[in-house]
Amino acid sequence: HGRTGLEVEDGVKYRHSAAQSTDYLRLALKHMTQHDAGMHPTSYTVWYEYVSGANPALRRELDSLLQGGGRLNDQKIDDLHARHISELDARTALRIGDSVSQLVGHVSESTAAAGDEAARFGNTLARWNEELIAPATGSGALASGVEDILRGTRQMQEAISTLRTRLAESLSETERLRQEVARAREEALIDTLTGLTNRKGFDLALAACLAEESAQSIGPCLLMIDLDHFKKINDSLGHVFGDRVLTTVGQILRANVKGKDTAARYGGEEFAVVLPNTPRGGAVGLAEALRALVAASRVRRSGDRELVVGNISVSIGVADRIAGESATDLVNRADRALYAAKMQGRNRVVLAPRPEAKAGQ
Numbered sequence: 001h002g003r004t005g006l007e008v009e010d011g012v013k014y015r016h017s018a019a020q021s022t023d024y025l026r027l028a029l030k031h032m033t034q035h036d037a038g039m040h041p042t043s044y045t046v047w048y049e050y051v052s053g054a055n056p057a058l059r060r061e062l063d064s065l066l067q068g069g070g071r072l073n074d075q076k077i078d079d080l081h082a083r084h085i086s087e088l089d090a091r092t093a094l095r096i097g098d099s100v101s102q103l104v105g106h107v108s109e110s111t112a113a114a115g116d117e118a119a120r121f122g123n124t125l126a127r128w129n130e131e132l133i134a135p136a137t138g139s140g141a142l143a144s145g146v147e148d149i150l151r152g153t154r155q156m157q158e159a160i161s162t163l164r165t166r167l168a169e170s171l172s173e174t175e176r177l178r179q180e181v182a183r184a185r186e187e188a189l190i191d192t193l194t195g196l197t198n199r200k201g202f203d204l205a206l207a208a209c210l211a212e213e214s215a216q217s218i219g220p221c222l223l224m225i226d227l228d229h230f231k232k233i234n235d236s237l238g239h240v241f242g243d244r245v246l247t248t249v250g251q252i253l254r255a256n257v258k259g260k261d262t263a264a265r266y267g268g269e270e271f272a273v274v275l276p277n278t279p280r281g282g283a284v285g286l287a288e289a290l291r292a293l294v295a296a297s298r299v300r301r302s303g304d305r306e307l308v309v310g311n312i313s314v315s316i317g318v319a320d321r322i323a324g325e326s327a328t329d330l331v332n333r334a335d336r337a338l339y340a341a342k343m344q345g346r347n348r349v350v351l352a353p354r355p356e357a358k359a360g361q
Contacts, residue, residue: 020052024048024051024052025048027047027051028044028047028048028050028051029044029047031047031050031051032044032047034071035071035072035073035077036071036072036073036074037072037073037074037076037077038074042077042078042081043074043077045081045085046058046062046077046080046081046084046085049084049085050062055084055085057084058080058084058085061080061084062080075267075268079199079200079267082198082199082200083200083203119157189201189204191250191264191265193243193246193247193250193265194246194247194249194250194251194253194265195250195251195254196250196253196254196263196264196265196271197262197263197264197265198264198265199264199265199266199267201262201264202262202264202266202272202274203327205262205264205274206222206262206274206327206330206331207327209262209274209276210321210327210330212276218277218278218279219275219276219277219278219279219280219283219320219321220274220275220276220277220278220320220321221275221278221279221280221282221283221318221319221320221321222272222273222274222275222283222318222319222320222321222330222331222334223272223273223275223283223286223287223290223316223317223318223334224266224270224271224272224316224317224319224331224334224335224337224338225249225270225271225272225273225287225290225314225315225316225338226269226270226271226314226315226316226338226342227245227246227249227269227270227312227313227314228312228313228314228315228342228346228347229311229346230242230245230268230269233245233311233312237301241299241301244299244300244301245299245312246265246269248294248297248299248312249271249294249297249314250263250265250271252290252293252294252297253271253273253290256286256289256290256293257273257286260276260277261273261274261275261276261278262274271314272331272334273286273290279320280318280320280351280354283318283320284318284349284351287316287318287349288349290314290316291313291314291316291347291348291349294312294313294314295312295313295314295347297312299312313346313347314347315338315341315342315346315347315348315349315350316338316341316348316349316350317334317335317336317337317338317339317340317341317349317350317352318334318337318349318350318351318352319333319334319337319351319352320352320354322354322355333352334352336352337350337351337352338350
């Protein structure tokens, strides 16, 4: 159809003919069978938008991933869907809600101003009417005409008053809808298993944190956290128990990461904590506290009273941002510190070395 980009018109996201859709279905299924992700709607939507060319940003990232010859699992498909499809829809809906709210607000203000003008004009006519109908004037015909004008003005005031009431109701409803859209967007940034922020939410929180950084600010710092021997836990005790372990770690992070700090499930068994205003010493202290809490935790196996004690731990890498460092570089440094913690025996915290600040910073 000659269009490029992801378009939504009249509530219809895809405008492909039956023949085009059939071709895209065949191509999407071919891609789906070549990867490890399940044959579910999320996977199909990602591949449909890829083969149809409806989502250029998604296509560029997928092309880059495919060049490496890797196979995409459910986690990667979910991440692509969240960043290139779900977030786009939520952002569009939020923008529309804001625009409608602003438009109704402007109309309401204009109507209020018009009502005020009509009221002032009506008061003026009332005074004139009182003067003209006084016995001394003898201007009965003129007074009658003014009464007609006054009556019409009052009718206009009533109509405007009714309009203002209806607009106020519409504005209230629009605001309620806007809040629902905002709440839906917020829920789209939550990991359903742990209740933590998901990977997309983490990316947004880190970007916002770095954008607000000033020369006088302390931090920011980043914690990258990984469960030790998680594959062994899944293999020996089952994936249901593995999910319980992830949920337990999520509860510990939610209980101990507060305020402007953000705790997120980065992916799989890896977590992250963004600390906007925390010095490196404070970040290491928090990391040690989280590590100790996980090591002391008890996770009950479903269906029996057995407690699994002492075999759950995390390794944590800590990095504080240097001037001029990008979000990607900060994550990579924290990841390298996490890898060092693994190599040193796990169940420990390692602080990333601090390279020299970039020239000119």
